[in-house]
Amino acid sequence: MKNNVILVVNPISGDVDKSELIDEVTFFADKENLNLVIYNTSGVSDSDNIKALYATYAPKRIIVAGGDGTIKMVAEAMETLDVIIGILPAGSANGLAVDLNLPSEISENLEIAFHNDYMEIDMVSINGKKSIHLSDLGINAEMIKNYEKSSIRGKWGYALQTVNTLIDLEDPFIATITGDFPTIECEARMIVIANSQKYGTGVSINPNGIMDDGKFELVILKNMDLVVLGKIITGNMPIDVNDVEIISTDQAFITTNIPVSFQIDGEYCGTETKLIIEILPKQMKVAIPTPPLKII
Known part of the structure; x- marks a missing residue:
């Protein structure tokens, strides 16, 4: 039985077309014998939709193709759940990816996002x-x-x-x-x-x-x-x-x-x-x- 992985894509982040990235992720997941579930954000009920996908597929990892805002949205949706977030930087500036020293090549990021160990990072609450x-x-x-x-x-x-x-x-x-x-x-x-x-x-x-x-x-x-x-x-x-x-x-x-x-x-x-x-x-x-x- 294949393990499930959810890919959350922000189609408008960074003003960059994501079709090539999605193709590369799909090819990688097929090669790794993983069942890839793709979700494109719309700005409407994204958090609830991602929670529903998690409840259906129970993935150990969620891969995020977007910027810091998309990563934060997914993290908040998953805050009480045991899931690892993999990052494929695809925003305008990608601050968290820069701080994590993630590579610029998509092939290297795929290996990290799908397979590498994780760190548990803090968040900061500012006016809630x-x-x-x-x-x-x-x-x-x-x-x-x-x-x-x-x-x-x-x-x-x-x-x-x-x-x-x-x-x-x-x-x-x-x-x-x-x-x-x-x-x-x-x-x-x-x-x-x-x-x-x-x-x-x-x-x-x-x-x-x-x-x-x-x-x-x-x-x-x-x-x-x-x-x-x-x-x-x-x-x-x-x-x-x-x-x-x-x-x-x-x-x-x-x-x-x-x-x-x-x-x-x-x-x-x-x-x-x-x-x-x-x-x-x-x-x-x-x-x-x-x-x-x-x-x-």
């Missing part, structure tokens, strides 16, 4: 919403808002909107941050709530990030000039505490003096003046680039 990767207040969220309005996708789209956002840079906001650490009150351009290290563009924002340590980091980018912001955007994190401060914790509360643009895992969420943040340990099992165990 879950983040699996990187969320932030400030300039990057403003850039994502502009990107979502743009017709240019991929890394070029991000680069263009980064320039446009810096040109239209407004005054910094004032943030008050409390938790199990001395209260911080400062001007800031951006505050990152980080469960990992890198944005999907490859920029390292949180060098100390570990996705399964029961902690998240607050990366506070203070009232810095365009030169320092440019260094961060190009992946050169400044080490001067006057520019950047990093706090590792398992809970925090942030208030701002004005509404500030906010994003979760690359999705713009409007503006916020208050964030209640806490770690959610070991929320999802994700296949990682380690020697394969052939466990299905």
